[in-house]
Amino acid sequence: MAGMATSLLSVRDLVVRYPGRGRRPGEIVAVRGVNIDIAPATILAVVGESGSGKTSLARAILQLQPIASGRVLLSGEDLAALSPQQLRAARRDIQAVFQDPMASLSPRRSVLQSLIEPLDHFRIGAAGEREDRAVAALETVGLDPALRYRLPHELSGGQRQRVALARALVSGPRLIIADEPLSSLDVPSQVRIVDLLLELRDRLGVAFLFVSHDLSVVRRLADAVAVMYLGTVVETAPAQALFAAAAHPYTRALLAASPAPDPRLPRPLVLPGEPPSALTPTAGCVFHKRCSERLARCAAEEPAQSNPGSLEPHHSVRCFLWKA
Amino acid sequence: MNAPVLVVRDLTVSVLQDRQPRAVVDGISFDLAEGEILALVGESGCGKTKTAEALLGLVPASAGSVSAQSIVLGGTNLAALPESAMRRVRGRDISMVFQEPLTALDPVFRTGHQLSAVFRRHRRLGRSEARRASLEMLERVGFADAGHVLRSYPHELSGGMRQRVVIAMAMACRPRVLVADEPTTALDVTTQAQVLTRLTELAGEAGTAILLITHDLGIVAHYCDRALIMRDGRIVEQAAVDQLFRQPRHPYTARLLAAARGEAP
Numbered sequence: 177m178a179g180m181a182t183s184l185l186s187v188r189d190l191v192v193r194y195p196g197r198g199r200r201p202g203e204i205v206a207v208r209g210v211n212i213d214i215a216p217a218t219i220l221a222v223v224g225e226s227g228s229g230k231t232s233l234a235r236a237i238l239q240l241q242p243i244a245s246g247r248v249l250l251s252g253e254d255l256a257a258l259s260p261q262q263l264r265a266a267r268r269d270i271q272a273v274f275q276d277p278m279a280s281l282s283p284r285r286s287v288l289q290s291l292i293e294p295l296d297h298f299r300i301g302a303a304g305e306r307e308d309r310a311v312a313a314l315e316t317v318g319l320d321p322a323l324r325y326r327l328p329h330e331l332s333g334g335q336r337q338r339v340a341l342a343r344a345l346v347s348g349p350r351l352i353i354a355d356e357p358l359s360s361l362d363v364p365s366q367v368r369i370v371d372l373l374l375e376l377r378d379r380l381g382v383a384f385l386f387v388s389h390d391l392s393v394v395r396r397l398a399d400a401v402a403v404m405y406l407g408t409v410v411e412t413a414p415a416q417a418l419f420a421a422a423a424h425p426y427t428r429a430l431l432a433a434s435p436a437p438d439p440r441l442p443r444p445l446v447l448p449g450e451p452p453s454a455l456t457p458t459a460g461c462v463f464h465k466r467c468s469e470r471l472a473r474c475a476a477e478e479p480a481q482s483n484p485g486s487l488e489p490h491h492s493v494r495c496f497l498w499k500a
Numbered sequence: 501m502n503a504p505v506l507v508v509r510d511l512t513v514s515v516l517q518d519r520q521p522r523a524v525v526d527g528i529s530f531d532l533a534e535g536e537i538l539a540l541v542g543e544s545g546c547g548k549t550k551t552a553e554a555l556l557g558l559v560p561a562s563a564g565s566v567s568a569q570s571i572v573l574g575g576t577n578l579a580a581l582p583e584s585a586m587r588r589v590r591g592r593d594i595s596m597v598f599q600e601p602l603t604a605l606d607p608v609f610r611t612g613h614q615l616s617a618v619f620r621r622h623r624r625l626g627r628s629e630a631r632r633a634s635l636e637m638l639e640r641v642g643f644a645d646a647g648h649v650l651r652s653y654p655h656e657l658s659g660g661m662r663q664r665v666v667i668a669m670a671m672a673c674r675p676r677v678l679v680a681d682e683p684t685t686a687l688d689v690t691t692q693a694q695v696l697t698r699l700t701e702l703a704g705e706a707g708t709a710i711l712l713i714t715h716d717l718g719i720v721a722h723y724c725d726r727a728l729i730m731r732d733g734r735i736v737e738q739a740a741v742d743q744l745f746r747q748p749r750h751p752y753t754a755r756l757l758a759a760a761r762g763e764a765p
Contacts (some may be wrong), residue, residue: 206578225688225690225691226659226688227658247616318685334542362715363715363717364755367759389571389689392762433690433692434723435693435716435718435719435722435723437718437720437745437757437760437761438745443722444692444693444718444722446697447690447693447694451658451660462607
C-alpha cells in the first residue's frame with residue numbers, strides 16, 4: 177500500500193468496541209487494530225462477510241462510531257483531534273453512500289431539495305447558483321435533469337442510488353465511503369453503477385472506500401483490496417495481485433466459494449464450520465478454527481501483518497504459512 | 501428427462517395498478533421433472549416471486565387474482581383446490597423457502613417447537629417422536645450441535661443457520677416439489693455455498709424437485725439442471741443449463757449473461 181505521505185486516508189491501529197448490554201455482558205470487539213491506506217483517486221475495496229467488522233470500520237472512519245483506540249488521518253490530519261467546526265469542514269472532503277438509498281433520501285423532499293441541502297449546509301456557492309450545481313451533479317451521475325422534481329419513491333432503485341451518489345458528490349469530496357452501495361440493485365444496474373464509479377474516479381479524481389461482500393463487483397472496480405475476517409484485515413493487496421494469487425487461506429476460501437457464471441468452471445467449495453462470533457474472544461489467528469492449512473502455532477499466536485518477499489510489493493498477509 | 505411432477509399451464513397473476521388489472525405473470529407454462537432443479541431467472545419485477553406465490557396458493561385475494569388452466573402436482577390440480585385442501589398439500593407435497601428466513605420463523609418460539617410442529621401436523625407424530633425427527637433433520641442440514649439449535653430462538657442464530665432451519669422445515673416431509681425464492685440472496689458467499697450444497701443434497705436424497713428462483717447466474721450455472729428466463733411476466737427462453745450458457749438464443753438472455761460476466765449491457 178502507499179505510504180502515509182501519499183495517502184489521502186490512513187487508518188492506524190483502529191479498534192472499535194461495542195459494550196455488552198443487559199443479559200449479554202460481553203463486549204464485542206468489532207474492529208481489532210486495522211491499518212489501511214487509500215491513495216488519491218483510487219478505489220480500495222474492503223471485503224468481508226457479515227460480522228467481519230467492515231461496516232464498523234466504515235462508520236468509524238466517518239466518525240459516526242466512537243473509536244476505542246487508533247487514528248483516522250485524512251491528508252495526515254487526525255479526524256478525532258479536530259474541533260466540531262473543523263470536523264464539519266472536513267466532512268466536505270469525506271462523504272458517504274449507504275446500501276439503501278431510501279434510507280439516506282428524505283421521502284418528502286424532491287431530488288433537487290436533497291441535492292441543495294449539502295450546498296446550503298456547507299455554504300457552497302451563492303444561493304442563486306446552487307440549483308445549477310445540483311443539476312450539474314445529476315448530469316455527472318448520468319441522470320436526466322428533468323428528474324430533479326421527482327420524489328425518491330418515483331425513481332427506480334438504480335436512479336435512487338445515483339441520486340445518493342450525486343448528493344455525496346455535490347460538495348466536491350476527495351473521498352467517498354460507500355457501504356454496500358450496489359447490493360440493493362439488479363445485476364444490470366450494478367454493472368452501470370460500477371462503470372460510473374470508475375468514471376468518477378478518473379474524471380473527478382475522487383477516491384472510494386468501497387465496502388462489499390461481492391467479489392465479482394470488487395474484481396471489476398477496485399484498485400486495491402483489504403480482506404477482513406472477525407475484525408481483522410487478514411490480507412491486503414493490489415486488486416490484480418489478490419485475484420491472481422490470493423495468499424491467505426480465508427481469501428482463497430472466499431474466492432473458491434463464489435459461483436462464477438460459467439458451468440464449465442469448478443463448483444463453489446464449501447468452507448466448513450460456522451462464521452465466528454465477535455462475542456467470543458479467540459486466541460491465535462482469527463481464522464484458525466476454520467482453516468484447512470493451520471499449523472500448531474496458529475491457535476496460540478496471532479500472526480503479524482507482513483509482506484513476504486515471495487509476494488508482490490504492497491501485498492501483505494497475516495498468516496504463518498508465509499515467511500516474512 | 502424424468503416424468504414431470506409439476507405441470508403448469510397458462511398461469512396468469514393479475515394485480516390492480518391504478519385500478520386497472522395488469523398481468524404481472526402473463527400466461528406462463530412449464531414442466532418440472534421429478535428430482536430436477538429448475539432455475540427461474542429474471543430481474544426484480546419480472547414476476548418470478550408472484551409465480552412462486554401463485555404455485556403455493558399464497559396470493560391473497562386482496563393482492564391479485566390468479567388464474568391457470570392447470571397447476572398439476574402429482575395428479576392433483578392445485579388450481580382447482582379450495583384453500584382448506586391446499587393447506588394440507590402445502591408443507592407436505594409442495595413446500596417453500598423464502599429469501600428472508602425470519603419471515604418464515606416465529607420470533608417467540610424456539611426453533612425446536614416450530615420444526616416439531618411440521619412433523620406433528622403433517623406426519624401426525626407424537627411429541628417425543630417429533631422431537632427426535634427434528635433433531636435428525638437438523639443434523640441432516642449440517643448442524644454439528646443440533647440439540648443447541650433446537651433450544652434456540654431464531655434471533656440467537658446467524659442468517660445462514662436460520663435459513664438451514666427453514667430448509668429443515670421445508671424438507672421435513674420430503675415434499676415432491678420445493679419452491680425456493682432467492683434462498684441465499686441475504687447470505688454471505690461462504691454461507692451460500694454451504695446452504696445450497698445442503699439443500700441440493702437433501703433434495704437429491706428425497707427425490708424432491710426444486711424450482712429455484714434467482715437472479716444470480718452463478719447459482720444457475722453450478723446448482724441447476726435447466727433454466728427458465730423470465731421477463732415482464734413471460735418466459736422468453738428455457739434451456740438446459742449447459743446449452744443456455746454456451747448458446748443463449750434470446751437476446752435478453754444474452755444481455756443477462758453479459759451483465760453477469762461484467763460486460764456493460
